[in-house]
Amino acid sequence: MVVISLDTASGDAKMHDQVYDRLAEALIQGQIPPLKSVSLRSLAQGLGVSPMPVREAVRRLIAEKALELQPSNKRLRVPDLTEKRLTQLMTARQWVEPELAFLATARMTRDSIKRLRDDDAKLMTALSKGDVSGYMQANQDFHFSIYARADADLFYDMARTLWLQVGPFMRVVFGRMGTVHLPKDHHQEMIAAFERGDAEAIKASMAADIHEGMNLMLDAIKAQAQAEPTKRRKRG
Amino acid sequence: MVVISLDTASGDAKMHDQVYDRLAEALIQGQIPPLKSVSLRSLAQGLGVSPMPVREAVRRLIAEKALELQPSNKRLRVPDLTEKRLTQLMTARQWVEPELAFLATARMTRDSIKRLRDDDAKLMTALSKGDVSGYMQANQDFHFSIYARADADLFYDMARTLWLQVGPFMRVVFGRMGTVHLPKDHHQEMIAAFERGDAEAIKASMAADIHEGMNLMLDAIKAQAQAEPTKRRKRG
DNA sequence: GTTGCCGGAGTGTGATCACAAAAGCCTTCG
């Protein structure tokens, strides 16, 4: 059972938006593993609301391909990642996110860069402690505090959608290999480039960062596909 | 009143999927103009269903930014296009769609190419008759019969989402300037390149095709923004 | 004639009920 609490303090926001945010966050953080099946009613009960707002939130997530509804049977679950699909996600990420970083460069302030340093510090701390969740959270914060500066809503949402789809699997891969063997990221490079205002360098570093991270997952997918050609479905 | 009929023959598909398809098609074809406000109940009544499936379809369209829910007032409407937003849409289209065309090249069959010729013929016919709707339909068919061959679901859906957002405005711009002054497309170039199997040439032609088409709209937006800085909202 | 107000109509949202279909469990038979 995946427990996801609802922020009871925010009264003006629509319930289905709150539900959506919670679920989206859980997915990006990989708190819901691939092939995990969920149900409207169980989620609703866990959140203390009626199934109605959950339906709308889930409908959005299905539209973003962060969840899927199996065609023949009617179960709702987190999609699995095929190699083909992951390749497309990698290609898309390697285009949008460097673009976002490029656009953000001119708009970075001293405070923004400081925040990046903080996020990276948290990331290193989590790494040294072997804290996968903390690592993923800090990594997400690092990337999206850059993207938020780009002032490009469309690209930002595209990046978010891509992370929604990659999240569950990223958690599995990273959790399996531990934080020790994670590839060196390019965050320090980016921070230095932001201070120089070198947009091209940032674009390149971001592309490299994503390329290496996603390649790791691609290798994991290939290995898994080879090891277990017809994997038995796990209990939901 | 926008009348959108529902296919009553397809019994096995979910109602909200049918509603979604109808609305999406209407939006891509520009049958619903920007800033046009719609309502769940009126749409439901027009489709002969309860508001329920419309809610779910609309929720998807909102997630894809093909519709928006105004924050202060709670009306549902087709979003307007700002210059900033259109620029992002152009950039995104110029990346995804050439990529899709590139991927499709190796998978094109003789029949696929024949279909492209047919679509282009319909397009020319519509152009000569000044039939804006026919033109947009044929243009959509031409592009998406290419994209469908790419076997890249993620990119395909991205392209579809982008068209959903551009559609309403494209119709306005094209309708305003008539079919006579539309820029020469690059369809013949693409067909020839497909026959040669020249993927790079196709990529370039597709990029040029989109670039010129979207530039037209960009000019229209700028002109409109200059002419009417604070346009009065039109009656819905 | 202009301005302010107020009431009805219409909006999206959430909850609840009904229903067909699939899932999962348990019994039962070989």
Add this chain to the structure above:
DNA sequence: CGAAGGCTTTTGTGATCACACTCCGGCAAC
């Protein structure tokens, strides 16, 4: 002991109702 079939539970879906809020109409006061 293993597998197949039936039955209960659970699932997503659609319809309907209630509610708070917004918009738009006419009426009244100045």
